[in-house]
Amino acid sequence: MSLDLIVPISQVTSLRLSPSRAKSFAPARIARCASQHSEEDSSSLGRRLFAGFLGLVLIARPRTTHAASGPPPPEDEVVNVIDGDTVKLAFAGRCRLIGVNTPETVAPRQKAGEPPDCYGPEASAFTKGLFPPGTKVKVELDAEPVDKYGRQLVYLYRSKDGLFLNAELVKQGAARRYKVAPNVKYDAKFVELDTGLQNSTMGPVGMSLSVLAMARELAALKEERVLLLPSQDRRSQHITTVLKPGPGATIRIGVVGIGVGRVTVKVCDSGEVEISSKDLALTALAPTPHVELLLAMPRPKVMMRLWSVLAQLGLRRIVLTNAWRVEKSYFSSQSTEQRKYLPELLEGLEQAVCTTLPEVQIEMRLKPFIEDQVDLLFPSDRFLRLFCHPGHGMRIADAVAAARKGSSNPPKAVVLAVGPEGGWVDYEAWFDQYFPQYGDFAGLDGDKDGKPCERLLKAK
Secondary structure (H helix, E strand, O other), rough: OOOOOOOHHHOOOOOOOOOOOOOOOOHHHHHHHHOOOOOOOHHHHHHHHHHHHHHHHHHHHOOOOHHOOOOOOOOEEEEEEEEEOOOOOOEEEEEEEEEEEOOOOHHHHHHHOOOOOOOOOHHHHHHHHHHOOEEEEEEOOOOOEOOOOEEEEEEEEEEEOOOOOHHHHHHHHOOOOOOEEEEEEEEHHHHHHHHHHHHHHHHHOOOOEEEOOOHHHHHHHHHHHHHOOOOHHHHHHOOOOOOOOOOOOOEEEEEEOOOOEEEEEEEEOOOOOEEEEOOOOEEEOOOOEEEEEEEOOOOHHHHHHHHHHHHHOOOEEEEEEEEOOOOOOHOOOOHHHHHHHHHHHHHHHHHHHHOOOOOOEEOOOHHHHHOOOOOOOOOOOOEEEEEEOOOOOOOOOHHHHHHHOOOOOOOOOEEEEEOOOOOHHHHHHHHHHOOOOOOOOOOOOOOOOOOOOOHHHHHH
């Protein structure tokens, strides 16, 4: 077995292993502060309590925004996109688009740790793509200029070409019509766009698959021309509660390992969803880069959140392995059970418009796996093997470019070995003895005799 390069872990991906948590200021914290400093003099304690009370008063005060100070100027500028239907402008401040609604990504429940709503990140990315920071915009108001949260309620137009953002979000399936009186100036237009979307191209266009089916379900659909999804099926619930198809609506369906097509969908009174197609034609998706992952098992809760994200990245294989810093109990959690992680993988494929289901392999013993199986799974004549470790090596893009430059047989695939929090320990850094052309990156061969980790191995 051999590895080709060491790359810093920070370059692997920008995966968010845990959502950011909002910090809050609560009276209980003041009480704890008082109990912890009960022996302080009364004046010091009084100052602390007064400061805490003042903090609560300031937090409780309603925020003032430009929205309350008067109408917006004829032209404003995008500072940043907060989520699919909320943007921040230079003058108007935080603005909520009128008449449309996109899935949430920054609601209080997301700040408390819940994942974004289905299609929320895609809707946010869609808005950012149309109106990136710095975009000059024209703002139009309606009957009620400000909502109860102090946000300016606006219709937004791109100055350079007049693109109507509110309508474009509905037209492209990134948002649904959302009527809130008295701001109904363009509601009829949104109804028309929303109804047309439901009756023609149900689901977020170009953003996701509405349904992902397995090969056995495709066989039943071709044989019977009808596939009935139970009411408790995750896909049925998504179709009935999110897509809400009208009569004759069609949705885009993907079949694992094959391709995508379009089928007719009908919601039955019982809550079941009927999918039908007289002659289903599936089109294969464009091939994605062949990337596989050797991952030291993270905490189970983190792993459950990662399954969907890893599927979205288009990985062909995920090998979960033990490591020096990994608790063995992690492998007995539900996060390694197929019945738990398979739905997460499928949902990730739907969101990424991908039909390649990654193969999952669990290896409890790292060293035997490296010595006996790595060369079989990741042969060096096909794979560029990158060892991801904090503080060493080069960027992944540079490593791939270096491997391809001047090579008559460049690698066809890449495998990333990503360690636990803090990286791989020296005993696991078997890569060093396989890197004579790059030198002793990790400094493990202290006496320069070609045998790394001697001190640690002797201690073991």
